[in-house]
Amino acid sequence: MNFINYISVACILIVSYAAGSQVNYGKITYERKTNLHKKFPMSKEWIDDHEKIKIEVFELYFTDSLSAFKPEENDLNEDYDWLTTKNSVYQDLKKHTTLAKKSFWNESFLIENPARKLHWKITDNKRSICGYQCRKAIWKPNDSTSIYAWFCTEIMPSIGPESFLGLPGAILGMATEDGGVIYFAKRVEIIKPDITTLTYKKNKQKIYNLIELKTQLQKDFKNKKASQELIYDTFEIW
Numbered sequence: 001m002n003f004i005n006y007i008s009v010a011c012i013l014i015v016s017y018a019a020g021s022q023v024n025y026g027k028i029t030y031e032r033k034t035n036l037h038k039k040f041p042m043s044k045e046w047i048d049d050h051e052k053i054k055i056e057v058f059e060l061y062f063t064d065s066l067s068a069f070k071p072e073e074n075d076l077n078e079d080y081d082w083l084t085t086k087n088s089v090y091q092d093l094k095k096h097t098t099l100a101k102k103s104f105w106n107e108s109f110l111i112e113n114p115a116r117k118l119h120w121k122i123t124d125n126k127r128s129i130c131g132y133q134c135r136k137a138i139w140k141p142n143d144s145t146s147i148y149a150w151f152c153t154e155i156m157p158s159i160g161p162e163s164f165l166g167l168p169g170a171i172l173g174m175a176t177e178d179g180g181v182i183y184f185a186k187r188v189e190i191i192k193p194d195i196t197t198l199t200y201k202k203n204k205q206k207i208y209n210l211i212e213l214k215t216q217l218q219k220d221f222k223n224k225k226a227s228q229e230l231i232y233d234t235f236e237i238w
Contacts, residue, residue, distance in 0.1 A: 023155045024064040028170065029072070029187040030161055032056045034084050038180035047080065054084055058183075060159060061193035062170075067091045067159045068198045082106060085234065089163045090200045091115060098163055099200055099207075104217065104234055105227075110207045111235075118166045120149070129172040130188045137167055141237050146177040155188070162238050210235060 036043045037052045057072040071086040088101040096115040101108055118139050125136035127150060134150035141147065149164065150173035160171025161183040172185040208216075214235055221227035 021154065023188075023190060024157060025062060025190070025192050026155070027189045027191055027193065028060040028062075028155075028172065028185050029189075030058045030060065030183045031186050032058060032084075032161075033182045035180050036080060036083055038178055040083060043083070051079065054078075054080060056084065056086065057186075058086075058161065060161065061197050062157050062159050063193065063198065064157055065092070065094045066195075066198040067093060067157060068193070068200075069159075069161060085238070087162060087238065088200070090198070091159070091163070091165070093157055093159070100163060101200070102234060104230070109213055110202075110205050111210055111213060112207050113210050115165060116163055118164070120167055122167070127173075130185050132172060132188070134172055145237065147174065147237070148177065149174045 032055070034054045034056070035052055036047055036054055058069060059072055060067060060069045062068070068088070068090050070088040085103050087103065090099040091097070098113055098115050100111045102111060120137040120139050123136045123138065127134055127136070129150060129152070132152040132154050134152045137149045137151060139147045139149070149160065149167065149171045151160070151167040151169045151171045153169040155170035157170060158165045158167055160167070161174055164171055164174060173183065175182040214231060217231050218228065221231065
């Protein structure tokens, strides 16, 4: 075998190995830590320092065409449960559509929209999460807010917590710039989820589009500044 042929075969083997080592289905378990003092500064008056970090668990099931992000099921009566949201987000990665079940002041809404197009800036910063080498990316939804994400290309679907996507691989870690909300993967399992896990069964609940719902809520809470800020945070960022 001459040198050129040797190089060609070596390249094919490397590409084949890389493709074979990529994960395109499985389950990612995230731990979310919310610093209630940072997210809700007024809470310092009635939440002690030792209670300010609220920890919740979420699961992301995925294949190369569908994903489902949802809170881990449990029967626990958690402290300050009303201060954080437990959204469920179902994505069709082929059709680029999203169905999200979001809560606002203890009322849930079903929202169907095209998948978000986020403009990420990929950096050279790297770290290991759950044994996967990840790179850091930054998204700025506005001049005063930054979201940091750590993604790996070994898990190929463009997926992540909530409705975050658009990077060349799965997001295993994510945080607001001030550390008020942090998601980090605690476990990645190579299991193939069934279709019932990956899809939401629509009943008779009204389905909104995002613009329609935001317009309604902004009108309903037009005289409440805190609610207007929460509408932006709930429906524009997360």
